[in-house]
Amino acid sequence: MSPQPQAAVGAPLSxxxxxxxVTGQAKYAAEHDVDGAVHAVIVDASIGRGRVTSIxxxxAEEHPGVLRVIHHRNAPKPxxxxxSGSNNPPGRRLRVFQDDRVLFHGQPVAVVVATTLEAAQHGASLVKIGYDAEQPSTDLHGAEPDQPTNYARxxxxxALRDAAVRLDLTYQLARNHHNPMEPHATIARWNGDKLTVWDKTQRVVGTHDELAAVFDLPKASARVINPFVGGAFxxxxxxxxxxxxxxxAARETGRPVKLVLSRRQMYFxxxxxxxxxxxxxxxxxxxxxxxAAVHEMDAETSS
Structure with missing residues (x-):
């Protein structure tokens, strides 16, 4: 019996x-033309846990085109x-360049700002970081059992002991990296005490609120622009x-700064x-x- 043709529901919408x-006219975060913009490349931690002992x-500073190298020893302390955003994750808030502590592999420990992307990339490769490495915790079962976010009623x-029927199952899920076509990128520009960023974000309000909180700005003094997202998941x-x-980096150099994560950096x-x-x-x-229902979960996080 041949299937009957189905009528479409509604009308197609463009x-x-x-x-x-499809014509290439959509501008993503890193593609905006901001007059006078310079480039930044992050130097990321090569250890999973420990402290920075030397920089x-x-x-890097002598390399042609390099303007500044910023790290926890010379960075401002916002x-x-x-x-109070509703989408804040549990756990510690990372304060970049505020101290010598390394909490995860790939954490930003310095940033090189230069007049060209090539100069910033090469400058970043010249920065030498010394570490006092500690043993990171990689055992999911080593998690502390009593967390303030735990919920019980x-x-x-x-109730489980008294239940006529009981089910006890364990599931393991592998790590999933998003890796959308558009890498994460930010262009930041200060005009006095007003901050504007072009950022690859799915949640403009959340990014806006966090930047206003980090730099203690009135919300009207921070602006986040992102008309298109090239995948994010x-x-x-x-x-x-x-x-x-x-x-x-933009505040320290007095220039608009463009920072694009490399495909390698997209993993951490x-x-x-x-x-x-x-x-x-x-x-x-x-x-x-x-x-009765008991749902227990152990998950990776920083150390």
Missing amino acids: RVDGRLK DTGA PYRGN GDAEA GSGLRCWPHTVVAAV GTGFRPSYEYRLRLGSSRRGRLT
Whole structure:
């Protein structure tokens, strides 16, 4: 029996941004023309946990085109006031270039600003960082069991013991990296005490609020522009360290600064879906009424 033709529901609609994208006219974060912009390249930590013990920037600073090398020993100390945004992740807030502590592999430990991208890239390769490395914790089962974010209601263990039917399953999920076509990028420009950034973000309001909080700006003094996103898959839902680094570099040099993460840096410079282990325990009556549920999860984070 041949299938019957199905009528379409509604009418086809053209994407508002479709023509701009397929003709190459859509401008993504790094493609905006900002007069006088210079380039920044991050020097990222080569250890997973420990402290920075030495920074040798001499060769980088002497390289033609390099304007500044910024790190925790010479960087300004922004206020980093609290951000009451509703999408703040649990855990520690990374304050870039504020101290010598390394919390994860790839953490920004310095940034080189230069007149060309090539000069910034080569300058970054000339920065020598010394470390006092510590053993990072890589065991998911080594997590501290009592976290303030843990939630409990009632006596689930007792309900499980009394349940007529019990289910106990464990699932492991591998780490997932987003790697969209457009790498994460920021152009930052200061005009007095007003900050404008062109940023690859899925959540303009969240990035705006975080930048205003980091630099203690009135919200009207911060502006985030992002008309198009070249793929993100969730990796653009936070304000990542490189965005703050670009703003710090722009303020320190007095020039607009463009910072684009390399494809290698996309694996650790922004968020990703970490590896998890879930344990799900359910209890119910014989008729299927749920009487207990325990959902335990261990996941990767920084050290």
